[in-house]
Each structure stands twice: as C-alpha cells, then as structure tokens.
Amino acid sequence: MPPRRLPRAARPDRIAAEYRAALGPSVQALLDLLEELVRDLEREWPKPEADNVRTDNDRDVARLVKRTADKLARAVKAESITPIATKYAAATSDFQRSQLAKQARAAVGVDVRKLTGIDRAVPAQLEQFAKVNAQLITGLGARLAEDIAEIVEDATVSGSRWETVAKRLAHAGLVTESRAALIARDQVGKLYGDINKQRQENLGVTRYVWRTARDNRVREDHEALDGDSFEWSFPPSEGHPGEAVNCRCYADPDFSELLG
Numbered sequence: 001m002p003p004r005r006l007p008r009a010a011r012p013d014r015i016a017a018e019y020r021a022a023l024g025p026s027v028q029a030l031l032d033l034l035e036e037l038v039r040d041l042e043r044e045w046p047k048p049e050a051d052n053v054r055t056d057n058d059r060d061v062a063r064l065v066k067r068t069a070d071k072l073a074r075a076v077k078a079e080s081i082t083p084i085a086t087k088y089a090a091a092t093s094d095f096q097r098s099q100l101a102k103q104a105r106a107a108v109g110v111d112v113r114k115l116t117g118i119d120r121a122v123p124a125q126l127e128q129f130a131k132v133n134a135q136l137i138t139g140l141g142a143r144l145a146e147d148i149a150e151i152v153e154d155a156t157v158s159g160s161r162w163e164t165v166a167k168r169l170a171h172a173g174l175v176t177e178s179r180a181a182l183i184a185r186d187q188v189g190k191l192y193g194d195i196n197k198q199r200q201e202n203l204g205v206t207r208y209v210w211r212t213a214r215d216n217r218v219r220e221d222h223e224a225l226d227g228d229s230f231e232w233s234f235p236p237s238e239g240h241p242g243e244a245v246n247c248r249c250y251a252d253p254d255f256s257e258l259l260g
Contacts, residue, residue, distance in 0.1 A: 006252050007106050009099040011213065012092050012192050013185075019088040020184035023137060026076045027180045030141055033075060034173050037068040037148065038166060045162040058156055065152050072141035078134040085133035089126040092188050096195045100253070104203070107255040112203060120202050122195055129191050136183050140176055147172040186246050193242020193250065197232055200253045207231050208251035210241055222249050229254060 041064055046057040097113060104112045112118055151172060155165045200208065210225040212218045218226075221238055226249075230236055241249035 006103040009103060009211070009250050009252065010095075011248060011250065012095050012188050015088055015091050015095060016185045016188040018091075019084070019188055020181050022084045022088070023081075023180055023184060026081065026137060027140070027177060029075045030072060030144055030176055031173050033068055033071050034144065034148070034169065034176075037064060038169055040064050041152075041169075042162060042166070045165065046159075061152060061156065065149055068148065069145035072145045075141050076138045078138050081134040081137045082130050085130040085137075086126070088188065089129040089191060092129075092191050093122060093126060093195055096192050097199070100196065100199055103253060104255070107253075108258055112199075115203070118199055118202050121198050125191065125194055125198060129187065133183070133187055136187070137180070140179060140183075143179065144172060144176045147175065182246065189242050189246070189248060193240060193247075196242075196251055197240060200251070201232055203253070204258060205253045205255065206233070206257060207254040208241075209254055210236075211250050211252050213248040218248070219244075222247065225249075 041061060044057055044060045044064065097118075101111060101113050104110055148169065151165065151168045154160075155168070207229055210222075210228050210230060212222055212226045214226075222244075225236060225238065228236075230240075232240070235243075238244060241247060241251045
C-alpha cells in the first residue's frame, strides 16, 4: 500500500531570514572595515599620470591590504556567534517538531511531542550546528580578505584605474553579504532535514517520501525525485532532502509500517 499523503510540512524560511538578520551586525563589521580600506586606498592608489611613484604607492597599498586582512580576521568572534546560532538552532528544532507532530496526528493520531525518546541525539545536532556556524561566520572575514587581496593584486599588475578597483571592491562586499545569507539559509535547511531524519528514526520510521518546494527554483534532478520513496538507511545519489547546498526539499515520513 503506498504511503498516505500527509499534511504539507512548512519550511523554516522565516527562521532562516531571522537568523540572517541576527548576523547583520557581524556582517556589517566586515563591511565597515572594507569601507575604511576603500577610503584609504583611494588616497594611495597611483594616478595614471604618476607612474614614477608607482613603486612607493604599491608598497603603501600592500600595507593597507595587510592591515585590513588582520582586522578582518579579528572582527567577528566565535563567542559572539555561538549564542546566536544556538538560539536559531533551538527555533529550528521546535519548528520541525511541530511539523512532524502535525503529520503524525494526521497519519496515526498520536501527539509525538509527548513521546519519550523522540529527541534522542537531537541536542548533539544542535550543539554541532552552533559550532559549525560559528566557524562559517567567523570565516567570512578571511574570505573577504582573500577577495580583497586578489582584486588589488590583479589591479596592481594590470595598472587598473581606481574607479575600476572601487567597483570590484564594492562587489566583494555584496558577495560577503550573499555568503552570509546563503550560510543562514543553507544551514537552517540542513539542520531541519537532519533533525527530521533523526526524529523519524527515533519514532521507528524507516522510509520517507521525497517532497520538493514545488516552484521554479527546484533543481531538475530533485524535481524528478518528488513523490519517490526512500529508506533513511539508503539515500539516493543526491543525498537525503536538505543535504545538498541550498536544497529546500523535505522528507515526508512514511508511517505505513507503524500502521501495520
């Protein structure tokens, strides 16, 4: 008998958006250092008519880039990110529990939130989320420093005008913001999927049905999996829902075995 169609589980998009907003001050600290560098570099950047002083300017530019890289490496501390990540890990866990409870009530008439053992191993997942996210967010400074160094080195070698360099540095700031948004969205989605898997297995659910977000942003290979049934112990080649970067698919529990 095919698994029963369950109430559609909601995605934790709001939590991901709130998490990204909470990371805002940390991201802004990096952007402020970039803005400071841009102001300093504008004063030092060689003018086209001043080739005879390019060597001295290049040394000053390199010094500014190195100083900024050191500041970026220290700008965001893990101890400031960990409490934020911990808060939104807990929010994701609570949200996932409510979605699974809604589906379990419809399928087997049981409030899984009252069952003992449903959260087995979940606290460790939340702790790992906080640890990994602290590393990812603190690493944004180093990645921005690498982007800056590459832009300035390329521009120095090619003799680019300041206007061109300034545009590329501004784009590097946008990339940093995009990276932060991707981390928040991707990590919350991954955690949701990981907890969903853990709690289903804690309930004795061994299979799930792949569901997509049903919009034009779904990957073609994931769209092809929509409605297919898989074992938690034997994932498809794409991995379980939510494991791929920025995957918004989810796993509907198959309660058939529990229903006999």
